[in-house]
Amino acid sequence: MSKMRYSRRGFLKTGTAAAAATAFPAPMIWAQEIKDITLRQFGTGVSNLNEVATKVKEDLGFSLEMTALDSDAVTQRAATQPDSFDIADIEYWIAKKVWPTGNLQAMETSKIENYDKIVGIFRSGKLTPESEIAQGTAPHTVGFVEGPGSTTFAAEETGYMTLIPTIYNADTLGIRPDLIGRPISNWSELLNPEFKGKASILDISSIGIMDMAMVVESMGEYKYPDKGNMTKEEIDLTIGIFTEAKKAGQFRAFWKTFDESVNLMTSGEVVIQSMWSPAITAVKSRGIPCVYQPLEEGYRSWGGGIGLSSSLSGMALDAAYEYINWYLSGWVGGFLMRQGYYSAVPETSKDFMSEDEWGYWFEGRPATGDITNPFGDVLAAAGETRDGGSFYDRMGAVACWNAVMDENQYMVRKWNEFIAA
């Protein structure tokens, strides 16, 4: 382990292999070997970006192979094919499903350099000491285990993490302000007959059911004791309301992948729908107005992190830890935050963003110049502010997290019926 750090530092800071070789002859052999290491990472499209793999090769020397899949496929693979990956880039609710299979190994927080700087949401569950913990599968509830090999989650910080948090955001409804022409401020608008045949919801049960719950509560139909853990009756009620709406022709389509949601919105097939933040960005970058509308009831939030396959060991495991430390050290954070996500260690990302970008994305201040994403598309002009405001405004207004319920199997069946209805 120590050898490894030694080498990377020596290698990177001097910048040339020759210098490294003369200064540290032994690690040079290792540095040769690390080039042969390939870590296979898979996850949802949001963070599986080739830019990250390229940068890893540049900074750390080893190769990262990325596979992007949809949430269901990710869950399936993590649960059934543990040898097909080294690093799982998954969401916390997926971790709740997958962890009991024993396919992932706990990570020692002592090996994580920036552990102390990780945002409170992922440690104590509280964003600020005064924050209330939202309903659903909050990341800290499935973030820790008692020790290596443990298949049940620990209630508080233990020194063994299931996932190292990397990326998260607060989700809400996306709207086409030009086609709606009036302010939208409640989740209940999704089922407003005014948008008959022009609404959409995502067809991923664990996420969709939470959007549904937000809508049902907003309509005043029912107040859930815990949206993230519904009873069978509550599931029937929630899906029942949406089945009725579906039969009445409220929905134009359901979407399952990011691109589908972008196409539905851009083509004007849909004017209000569940959406993910980068999808909004993608619509906007085509010059079509699209707002990630903050709503009175708050956000539905999600968080993702990196988990390590239980079959990972030796030098590959060391390389994985190197990768995690690098992930939290700022470059990726900046890269993700400039697309509208948040980094688990925001302060390290600050160095990789301009002051204006930091102000716009994190602090919710008006942009002073054009705000571009890492790919060069202009997302906002001077004077515009981010939908929903600052980090603390947005993450502080989270009403629930994507969740896996005790009655999940029942819910899944009902969901299947809803789709088929």
Added chain:
Amino acid sequence: MTRNLIGWLQALPLAFVLAGFLVAPVAMIGMVSFWGSTEFSIYPAFQFENYRYLFSSAVTWKVFFATFKYAAITWALTLSIGFPVAFFLAFHVRSQTLQVALFLVCTIPFWTSNIIRMISWIPFLGRNGIANKTLIDWGVIDQPLEWLLYSDFSVILAFVHLYTLFMVVPIFNTMMRIDRSLLEAARDAGASGYQTLVHVILPLTKPGIMIGTIFVVTLVMGDFITVRFMSGSQRANVGRLISNDIALLQYPSAAATAVVLLVTVLMVIGILLRFVNIRKEL
């Protein structure tokens, strides 16, 4: 004796291939359909829970009905388009070169992937798509037609577009084998063109129609992706039920549905084969 043995040996490789890649997987699906499942794992068992749930759910019946509906309508349309096309190619086009050329023209769309052929309908049929824009420009309609996309209409349109060729090819093939002197005989005996078609060509083309029917029916009944994309996930057939179950890690339940679908399709084909002896064709 030795001849017999050689015959068996010759059949052996194919028997192995079929056993390994057809019989074993189907048997495995049949076995798993009795297993139980938790959220993240499946465990061996022998229980009828999956089938009980399947048959007790009203959705299952609706979805099977929808599957048959898609198959029946698609079949009727592909046949009524495919038969005239094949007829034209076989009997009206006299030069063989032209015949081959026109036949190739029919297959041109198949040079691209069927997913692309399907998806390219979406911008055409959409609310602000080419079809609606044109109709509004012509003054035929004032409001865009909503049912053009994400409806049964679009699903069936895509099916017909994708599968008509599977009807044309076998019918064309059988028509080409019809002895032309039979047509002359019919004419000499005083039959009109229509009578020749109904009493001579149609009966002789039956095996081709049946093969096309089997292609179209099995393809439509087993499809899930066309229904998902063209209905915007708003409609379901059995294939989608299975794919949803698989996505949600409910393998035993998916296997049970697959077994029921397999049995249903086999029954449909069994009934079809009672009408026509397609061996004559092969």
